[in-house]
Amino acid sequence: MAETSPSRSRPRPRTRLGWATPYVVVAQSRLRAQRTYRTSFVFDLFGSLVVGLAELGEVWVVFHNVKVLGGLDFSAVLLLFGLSNLAFSLGDMVFGHIDNIPEYIRAGTLEAFYLRPQPVLAQLMVSDIQLRRLARSGVAVAALVAGLVVNDIHWGPSTIALLLLTTLSGVAIFGGLFVWAGALQFRLVGGGEVTNSFTYGGSYASAQPASVFPTALKVTFGYLVPVVFTAYLPTLRLLDLPSPSLLPSWLAWLTPVAALWVWGVAALLWRDGTRHYQSGGG
Amino acid sequence: MIVRTLPGELKTLALLARAGFRRESTYLMAMLAGLFTNVVFGFIRASILLAAVDSAGGQLVGYTRDTISAYVWLSQGLIGAVMLTGTAEIGERVATGEVAVDFLRPLDVQAAHLATDLGRAAFTLIPRGIPSVLVGALTVGLVLPTTVQPYLLGIVSVLLGVSLSFLTRFAVNLAGFWIVETRGVTSLLAVVQSFLSGLYVPVHRFPGWLGGIAAATPFPSILQAPIDVLSGRVTGPGALLVVAVQLAWVAAVAVLGQVLIRAGRRRLEVQGG
Amino acid sequence: MTGPPPPTAVEVTGLTRTFRRRTGTLLRRTVTDVVAVDDLTFAIRPGEAVGYIGANGAGKSTTIKMLAGILVPTSGRVRTCGLDPVRQRRDLARRIGVVFGQRSQLWWDLPLHESFAILAAIHQLPAAEARARTTTLVAQLEMGDTLVTPVRQLSLGQRMRAEIAAALLHRPELLVLDEPTIGLDVLSKQRLPEFLVAERTQEGTTLLLTTHDMGDVERLCERVLVVDHGRLAYDGSLPGLARTVGARRILVVDLAQPGPDLVGLPGLPQVQHLGSEGGGLRQRLAFDAETTTAATLLAAVSARAEVRDLSIEEPDIEDVVRRIYSATR
Numbered sequence: 001m002a003e004t005s006p007s008r009s010r011p012r013p014r015t016r017l018g019w020a021t022p023y024v025v026v027a028q029s030r031l032r033a034q035r036t037y038r039t040s041f042v043f044d045l046f047g048s049l050v051v052g053l054a055e056l057g058e059v060w061v062v063f064h065n066v067k068v069l070g071g072l073d074f075s076a077v078l079l080l081f082g083l084s085n086l087a088f089s090l091g092d093m094v095f096g097h098i099d100n101i102p103e104y105i106r107a108g109t110l111e112a113f114y115l116r117p118q119p120v121l122a123q124l125m126v127s128d129i130q131l132r133r134l135a136r137s138g139v140a141v142a143a144l145v146a147g148l149v150v151n152d153i154h155w156g157p158s159t160i161a162l163l164l165l166t167t168l169s170g171v172a173i174f175g176g177l178f179v180w181a182g183a184l185q186f187r188l189v190g191g192g193e194v195t196n197s198f199t200y201g202g203s204y205a206s207a208q209p210a211s212v213f214p215t216a217l218k219v220t221f222g223y224l225v226p227v228v229f230t231a232y233l234p235t236l237r238l239l240d241l242p243s244p245s246l247l248p249s250w251l252a253w254l255t256p257v258a259a260l261w262v263w264g265v266a267a268l269l270w271r272d273g274t275r276h277y278q279s280g281g282g
Numbered sequence: 283m284i285v286r287t288l289p290g291e292l293k294t295l296a297l298l299a300r301a302g303f304r305r306e307s308t309y310l311m312a313m314l315a316g317l318f319t320n321v322v323f324g325f326i327r328a329s330i331l332l333a334a335v336d337s338a339g340g341q342l343v344g345y346t347r348d349t350i351s352a353y354v355w356l357s358q359g360l361i362g363a364v365m366l367t368g369t370a371e372i373g374e375r376v377a378t379g380e381v382a383v384d385f386l387r388p389l390d391v392q393a394a395h396l397a398t399d400l401g402r403a404a405f406t407l408i409p410r411g412i413p414s415v416l417v418g419a420l421t422v423g424l425v426l427p428t429t430v431q432p433y434l435l436g437i438v439s440v441l442l443g444v445s446l447s448f449l450t451r452f453a454v455n456l457a458g459f460w461i462v463e464t465r466g467v468t469s470l471l472a473v474v475q476s477f478l479s480g481l482y483v484p485v486h487r488f489p490g491w492l493g494g495i496a497a498a499t500p501f502p503s504i505l506q507a508p509i510d511v512l513s514g515r516v517t518g519p520g521a522l523l524v525v526a527v528q529l530a531w532v533a534a535v536a537v538l539g540q541v542l543i544r545a546g547r548r549r550l551e552v553q554g555g
Numbered sequence: 556m557t558g559p560p561p562p563t564a565v566e567v568t569g570l571t572r573t574f575r576r577r578t579g580t581l582l583r584r585t586v587t588d589v590v591a592v593d594d595l596t597f598a599i600r601p602g603e604a605v606g607y608i609g610a611n612g613a614g615k616s617t618t619i620k621m622l623a624g625i626l627v628p629t630s631g632r633v634r635t636c637g638l639d640p641v642r643q644r645r646d647l648a649r650r651i652g653v654v655f656g657q658r659s660q661l662w663w664d665l666p667l668h669e670s671f672a673i674l675a676a677i678h679q680l681p682a683a684e685a686r687a688r689t690t691t692l693v694a695q696l697e698m699g700d701t702l703v704t705p706v707r708q709l710s711l712g713q714r715m716r717a718e719i720a721a722a723l724l725h726r727p728e729l730l731v732l733d734e735p736t737i738g739l740d741v742l743s744k745q746r747l748p749e750f751l752v753a754e755r756t757q758e759g760t761t762l763l764l765t766t767h768d769m770g771d772v773e774r775l776c777e778r779v780l781v782v783d784h785g786r787l788a789y790d791g792s793l794p795g796l797a798r799t800v801g802a803r804r805i806l807v808v809d810l811a812q813p814g815p816d817l818v819g820l821p822g823l824p825q826v827q828h829l830g831s832e833g834g835g836l837r838q839r840l841a842f843d844a845e846t847t848t849a850a851t852l853l854a855a856v857s858a859r860a861e862v863r864d865l866s867i868e869e870p871d872i873e874d875v876v877r878r879i880y881s882a883t884r
Contacts, residue, residue, distance in 0.1 A: 037664075093617050
């Protein structure tokens with residue numbers, strides 16, 4: 001039997017980016033792979049753009065007949081839509097593939113993650129960033145900019161801070177919801193579509209003036225699946241509008257707390273889901 | 283039993299429909315999951331549109347609170363059957379080349395796939411269609427016609443709507459004979475179809491020019507039409523006209539499908555599969 | 556990690572894994588417990604080459620998954636490279652390499668060399684070392700011309716070599732191959748074992764190979780673990796296995812005319828008639844390769860009937876396992 005090679009007893013070496021190396025490299029490779037399918041990528045980009053426009057069109061059609069909805073006029077809703085859609089499209093781009101767990105299990109991709117020295121969720125996150133969703137973000141940014149311009153907003157450092165805080169936390173909230181969805185997939189066999197109710201349902205709800213919601217919906221999408229934080233509350237705040245019952249507008253500053261709540265639940269659900277998977281379920 | 287008395291080809295189609303129905307019934311969990319999501323979306327949409335009706339003073343383009351609620355819950359209920367955002371199986375069969383097998387069979391490919399899809403759609407009405415309307419009726423409240431006629435005509439209309447949805451998806455998926463990656467085209471269809479069929483807002487609320495565009499497409503006949511008939515928004519000769527328009531579109535798109543299938547088959551033969 | 560290597564590469568004690576299978580419709584549910592792995596106990600020393608054989612569904616893949624930390628044991632204890640696979644999964648991942656024959660761990664749509672580059676980053680290998688190691692492996696496995704090909708376009712043989720190279724990139728202490736040669740062409744089946752033997756001599760890698768192909772085991776392993784329905788039926792050397800089981804080969808003869816079963820051949824009492832087809836036109840005879848030669852048997856058969864054609868089958872896994880089971884009972 002051969003001697004243990006010297007390489008085995010050496011300390012772990014350092015690479016240029018340190019612990020971030022695996023993630024950066026994998027993410028880069030995914031982006032490269034997506035660009036190699038050039039025509040398909042362009043098509044997808046275009047399709048994503050159309051989806052963004054269709055969603056904006058939907059809002060616009062509603063306001064074609066009605067001047068004010070839930071205390072917001074069209075310009076206000078433009079801002080609402082922009083904030084919501086920007087957060088969701090970015091969140092979808094970075095985390096949207098996570099609810100695909102059944103597919104990853106079937107293809108053996110998840111097993112491969114277990115054989116690598118990084119946390120499984122972290123590997124999953126960087127494994128498939130969908131660049132094509134950027135087109136939808138483009139529409140969202142356009143709507144957001146339009147909303148910021150058209151409305152009478154009192155600009156200042158706190159406004160900028162609120163915008164940044166909202167967008168970053170919004171992306172985090174939607175990202176966390178996709179992790180909920182992924183984690184639940186481990187237990188939901190065949191019934192996986194249920195998670196669309198809070199990922200895509202949450203996105204839809206976040207782009208509406210929540211004042212029109214009945215109490216049950218206000219509590220659900222305000223506090224349980226706190227998507228109201230991603231756009232509606234900030235919109236009220238930015239435009240200095242009155243708050244509806246149960247949803248005071250000063251909560252807009254607590255969007256990061258909502259994001260922490262979402263990720264806290266995500267961590268618990270993920271741990272439960274992977275434990276279930278490792279115990280032979282699925 | 284009914285099946286046995288039908289003439290040859292019709293019997294085969296009926297059997298295919300039954301097979302489609304049975305196959306879908308194995309996905310019960312998925313159906314229930316879909317129902318849950320439908321209901322959540324239904325609640326959100328209902329709140330928005332009810333607020334819109336209130337904001338317009340109780341009446342919006344002919345919709346009152348009750349009738350717009352009916353629109354919301356009927357549309358949510360029919361989503362499963364109409365399947366606006368799916369891809370037809372034919373697309374994959376063309377991509378893998380399996381479609382050659384379909385051509386060898388003595389049955390018309392389009393009719394065969396349509397029959398199967400109708401069976402599938404029929405099943406979805408049980409766990410998704412009717413419960414959605416029930417939930418809406420019990421929670422938000424809605425109003426549906428009390429006479430029999432809208433329901434009888436409504437069944438025909440739903441049938442035509444489902445067929446039309448399938449036929450448009452079928453025709454677009456046949457692009458696979460000429461384009462390698464059909465995902466872009468099919469997803470584009472899904473978005474346009476969803477929008478113009480009245481899934482998000484009733485087509486009647488579209489501004490003039492957009493309504494004109496929608497009318498020039500088969501999409502309103504897929505979802506808006508059956509809902510209008512079932513909810514009693516159109517009755518009598520108006521309803522018959524709506525159904526007639528649906529029928530016309532079904533015929534037109536079916537013919538398009540036939541043309542594309544034949545062209546595709548010729549291309550397959552020329553290329554050697 | 557610094558320090559001496561652990562005393563065992565794999566240590567398994569009373570390892571059990573049960574699966575709960577739910578069948579039936581929503582209203583009429585039946586729940587059955589399937590025991591995939593049943594009270595396994597064995598240890599593999601560093602540097603050993605062990606074949607882990609059994610029929611399909613005998614629990615091999617389940618055991619591998621428990622060794623790697625993918626599955627949690629229902630009961631019992633498992634230590635791989637001295638670590639608890641579930642609790643210390645990430646540390647373990649640095650020290651083992653696993654190849655699943657049916658699944659790919661490479662990046663499907665990218666050129667092969669990019670898969671190696673990504674894996675090097677995942678294991679945080681310094682650039683120079685990664686390059687050197689990749690070059691060596693590529694040369695030894697003769698993959699130079701496939702480096703620019705997208706993985707999905709590789710043939711099965713090329714892909715399998717690539718998977719093994721990928722698993723060895725970070726110089727693992729333990730290499731686990733799960734059914735690596737299914738569907739491989741004959742040439743690849745020769746080359747791979749040669750490479751693996753050389754690799755083990757150089758690096759001292761422990762090898763655990765699961766398969767239901769006896770040929771693989773013969774080429775690569777000194778020690779054999781036979782598992783049957785989740786239980787360990789045999790643990791010892793390969794020659795010992797042959798002796799315990801009595802390696803039987805099968806002579807298949809096609810006779811000129813159908814006839815009676817060829818039983819009771821003179822001087823060959825241990826030859827067993829396995830079956831006849833076509834009313835005796837084709838007959839299968841099992842014989843013990845250590846006591847009888849094919850030629851002797853053929854002569855005896857020819858004396859009885861006219862032989863039109865013949866072929867010889869090597870002992871298959873199911874046969875071996877069956878005989879072990881009956882031998883140990």
